[in-house]
Amino acid sequence: MPASPSSSAQAAREALAVRLSHLRRDAGLTGGELSALCGWHPAKTSRIQGGKVMPTDADIRAWCAACLAEEQVEDLIATARAVDSMYQEWRRLHRNGMRRLQEDVNASVAQSAHQRVYASNVVPGFFQTPAYAMALLESITAFQGTPNDVPGAVASRVARSRFLYEGGHRFAVVLEEAVLRYRVGSPATMVGQLRHLLTVMPLASVSLGVIPFTAARTVWPLEAFYLYDDDHVAVETLTARIGVVQPCELADYARAFKALSKTAVHGEHARALIHTAIDTLG
CATH class of the missing domain: 1.10.260.40 (lambda repressor-like DNA-binding domains)
Structure with a gap:
């Protein structure tokens, strides 16, 4: 691993x-x-x-x-x-605001046929609603103290969802159940985001699994990572985005994703966890 x-x-x-x-x-x-x-x-x-x-x-x-x-x-x-x-520090990447980086990520997604994503902290960008993205990017900007161009950055991030509906792209996503429970924005924002997950789950381009709190782990909780085809991995830490390109490490991340996906529940079981999270928000 x-x-x-x-x-x-x-x-x-x-x-x-x-x-x-x-x-x-x-x-x-x-x-x-x-x-x-x-x-x-x-x-x-x-x-x-x-x-x-x-x-x-x-x-x-x-x-x-x-x-x-x-x-x-x-x-x-x-x-x-x-x-x-x-190794790119977020403050450096965001020194002129966040929109440019969002556009760069969109370009990477456009060039990738198959994206495997493990998210342990927040909903991946291509699944985010405008309200959720706004709350998240506002908090990141405030924490980093970087220029605030959040409305433009949100527009670019939300535009990423178009790849879910365009041919030639597949998204395999594994979320920790905690992602469904972490409060990003208001309760209404979270309810809207969780309902949106239910909306995108049936798409032919999407495979969405959730690792329950009670699951027996074969792979421990990791930092979020995005595997683009078999070419490179982007790992997100608190302070930096790290690019992984060495073949042996790419193989490790692919193997980790496979194991995490097996630990996750899919289909009706995943939807049940999302509904439970919505009910908890009232």
Whole structure:
């Protein structure tokens, strides 16, 4: 089963650090000598070589110039940017608001034929009602302290539901029962959201399962993840979105989803859990 969702990103960061270390050694430079040529403190060189700090484009150019390896600048910058995209802090992604990211996610969904989603905290975006999305994104914006463009972001997120009705897309979703009970917005907002789940369940493109509180677990509750075809996984933590692309880890997430899906109930049993949650809200 998946260990740390950031392991792919960390492994890629460390691989870049090793390449830079080899460049320095091949040039016959000590860490201190490279630092002097680059014009920064030796501690910075140590942090970059240790994979603790991501070098900027300017850092890579200076490093390669010091090592007389300018021909490797573009390749190393491209690698660093790819690594950077694997671990993306929410505050950075939302620095100009949330709408742009919602549009990027829509593009990823559009390009994916089969999406497998495990949600342990909130209803996935393509199932969300406008009221639920509004309450959720307002709370995220307030928590992160990022620019508030929530109405536009909600419009983009809710537009994602069109893929449920367009051909060529399938959505297999497993929810923890807690998702049905967590209060996002008012009771009326939650009732509307839960009723909407009942509405989308019969769609040919949708498979929706719910893991009951009382289920015997073969896989422990995990952080929410979105598996796009067999190409990549997006894992959502409190502070960042983590991209997983290593084949061995993709296989782990696919295996975890299969086990979670077997633990879930579907059809009438899932609908009964949703109705119970609605009744609890009065």
